[in-house]
Amino acid sequence: MSLHFIEFELNGQHVEGTAEARRTLLDFLRTDAGCTGPHAGCEHGVCGACTVLVDGAAVRSCLMLAVQANGKVVETVESLASGTDELHPIQQMFKEEFALQCGFCTPGFLMTMVALDRAEPRPDAAEMKEALSGHLCRCTGYQGILRVVDRLAEAGK
Amino acid sequence: MKAASFDYLEAGSAEEAVHLLGEAGSDAVILAGGQTLMPLLALRMATPTVVVDINPADDMAGVGHGEHGIRIGARTRQAQALRDPTVARHLPVLVEALGHVGHYQTRARGTVGGSIALGEPAAEQPAVAVAMGAIVELRSRRGTRMVPAREFYLGPYVTSRADDEVLIAVHFPEWHADSQVVFHEVNRRRGDFALVGLVMLLDIREERVERAGIGWFGMGATPVAAVAAEEALVGRALGEIDPREMARIALAEVAPSDDLHASALYRRTVAERIFERRLRTLTGKIAA
Numbered sequence: 001m002s003l004h005f006i007e008f009e010l011n012g013q014h015v016e017g018t019a020e021a022r023r024t025l026l027d028f029l030r031t032d033a034g035c036t037g038p039h040a041g042c043e044h045g046v047c048g049a050c051t052v053l054v055d056g057a058a059v060r061s062c063l064m065l066a067v068q069a070n071g072k073v074v075e076t077v078e079s080l081a082s083g084t085d086e087l088h089p090i091q092q093m094f095k096e097e098f099a100l101q102c103g104f105c106t107p108g109f110l111m112t113m114v115a116l117d118r119a120e121p122r123p124d125a126a127e128m129k130e131a132l133s134g135h136l137c138r139c140t141g142y143q144g145i146l147r148v149v150d151r152l153a154e155a156g157k
Numbered sequence: 158m159k160a161a162s163f164d165y166l167e168a169g170s171a172e173e174a175v176h177l178l179g180e181a182g183s184d185a186v187i188l189a190g191g192q193t194l195m196p197l198l199a200l201r202m203a204t205p206t207v208v209v210d211i212n213p214a215d216d217m218a219g220v221g222h223g224e225h226g227i228r229i230g231a232r233t234r235q236a237q238a239l240r241d242p243t244v245a246r247h248l249p250v251l252v253e254a255l256g257h258v259g260h261y262q263t264r265a266r267g268t269v270g271g272s273i274a275l276g277e278p279a280a281e282q283p284a285v286a287v288a289m290g291a292i293v294e295l296r297s298r299r300g301t302r303m304v305p306a307r308e309f310y311l312g313p314y315v316t317s318r319a320d321d322e323v324l325i326a327v328h329f330p331e332w333h334a335d336s337q338v339v340f341h342e343v344n345r346r347r348g349d350f351a352l353v354g355l356v357m358l359l360d361i362r363e364e365r366v367e368r369a370g371i372g373w374f375g376m377g378a379t380p381v382a383a384v385a386a387e388e389a390l391v392g393r394a395l396g397e398i399d400p401r402e403m404a405r406i407a408l409a410e411v412a413p414s415d416d417l418h419a420s421a422l423y424r425r426t427v428a429e430r431i432f433e434r435r436l437r438t439l440t441g442k443i444a445a
Contacts, residue, residue: 001162021165021208022198043158044196048262057236057265063195064266065188067165068212112262133347134260 006070010035011079019066026050028066029076037077037107041136048135051108052076058115058131077107080114090114090152097147101139109135109145117152125153160198163205169213171296174323179298181207183320188212189232189271192263217270217325220244225292225303225328231270235259238269248329250289250358253340254281260348274324276309276316279350279375281342283310287380288356288372291329295322303328310379332368333360337443339435343427345418351375352419353427357435359390361443366390366398376411376424383407395440404432 007016010033017032026043029035029052041049043062050061053075080088087095090113100106112135116128123131128149137145166181168174178185185207188194197203211217217232220243227247229238238244239255258281259267272282273293286293286306293309295302295318302322309316318324339357344350354374360367369390371383386407390398413424 002164002166004165021163022160024160024195024199027159044199045192045263048260051262058262059265060192060262062199063191063263065165065191065195065210068191068210130347131261134262 004067004070006067008069008071009073011075021065021067023066024062025052025054025064025066025069025074026061028069029061029074032066035076035078039104039107041104046136047105048108048112049105051111051135053111053115056115056118058112075111075114077110080110088114090117090148093148093151094144097144097151099140099144099148105135105137105139109137113148113152117156122156123153125149128153158199160195161201161204163198164207166207166209167213168209168211171211171214171217171323171325174209174211174214174217175296175298177209178323179321181209185209185320187271187274187323189274190234190263190267191271192259192267193271193275193277211323223328226330228294228326228328229269230326231268231274231324233269235264235267235269235272236261239264246334247331248289250338250340250356251282251285251329253338254285254356257281257340257342257348257351263348270324270327273306273327274316274318276312276314276379277350278310278313278377278379279352279354280380281351281354281374284354284356284372284374284380285340286327286329287382288358288370289329289332290370291327293318293324294326294328295319296325297321297323301325307382312378332358332370336360337439339439341431341435343431353413353424353431355428355431355435357432357439359439361395364395364443366393366395371407373407373411373428376413376428378414381411383410385410395443398436398440400433400437400440403436404429407432 002021015033038052038061039049041047045060045063052061166177186205188208188210217230219230220241221228235255291306293304337359341355342351343353356372358370369387373381408429413421415421
């Protein structure tokens, strides 16, 4: 069992700590950094609820070791809204389109959509939908989420 | 859902990975993209004492031309290979296959070499390597070995890689730019492993098959090359090919099993129809 000192940028802030080798990035974020936006669903890469951005790429934080985030830039759902009254435009669309119910899967969906929204060249609606197949939602039937995709794709044209 | 304890070592280069794995002994594993290894660790289906992380080894990533064709470094991310212009131009079948590998989020970390080294029998990339006749480059402190993909896979997750060998790169031979390519996968949900999968490449000159490469996946304990079907196709004029007969020949080389996801009968039935239909469409289109 090896212990590692790690430091990285989390939502614009410097964080550091000690992590046992086997600690996942997800557990480090939630337990050590107090950042509970990424949700622990299946913890083996199936559900997508733990999706965060690492150096701009949407990845599953349960499939990365905390030590592997050393020196990287990590963004979670906490970085999106600038205040309780000011949601990120994609969060606002989620609200308007009833794209969430219990909200457990939502942080993951949002982070993938943020990555897609920033991508160059910008993916079209079909490509965005394909990318969202990496997330499971058990409440909405996906229809609200897909309306957000259509609006997002339309807005990017 | 928490991994057992292990020691973590970082390899900054291929050379360092080879050295660290050689030192660590048989209980060590290489961590590439981690999109399969991390679940195996979380489920404690794998309990290594040492994990050697090759993510910092930038010299193991990238696509280039080599003496054996297109060389893809083992740590090249699947997402990176998907948008690489050399891969797009020379390995269109791999591009198509990569679109079926996991999901957008897993392809951002998952690697070409990791999947090919692992040898999941229902995975896409090992089947492409087998169908195309790729060569796997393995390196240890004892030296470098070049192993044909067709001899590399021995069983589910079992390959001829020795414990101290690191998969450095995969070499895909170049096929004609106008090769006819089939990639067909049947699964229940996008991103799942295949219930039935087929990779087929045909070089056709003057309405005659000059070269054929065929691989099955999800149809047995390893990806399987349909050698008898390849031999039956090569040299034959398109008008003389009976797709149904060819499908039967190609099916004679696999022994799919029953499992939770599909019965062996289902796999054989679907595979035979896919093969026949795709070959008929392909030969018909050119003959027309």
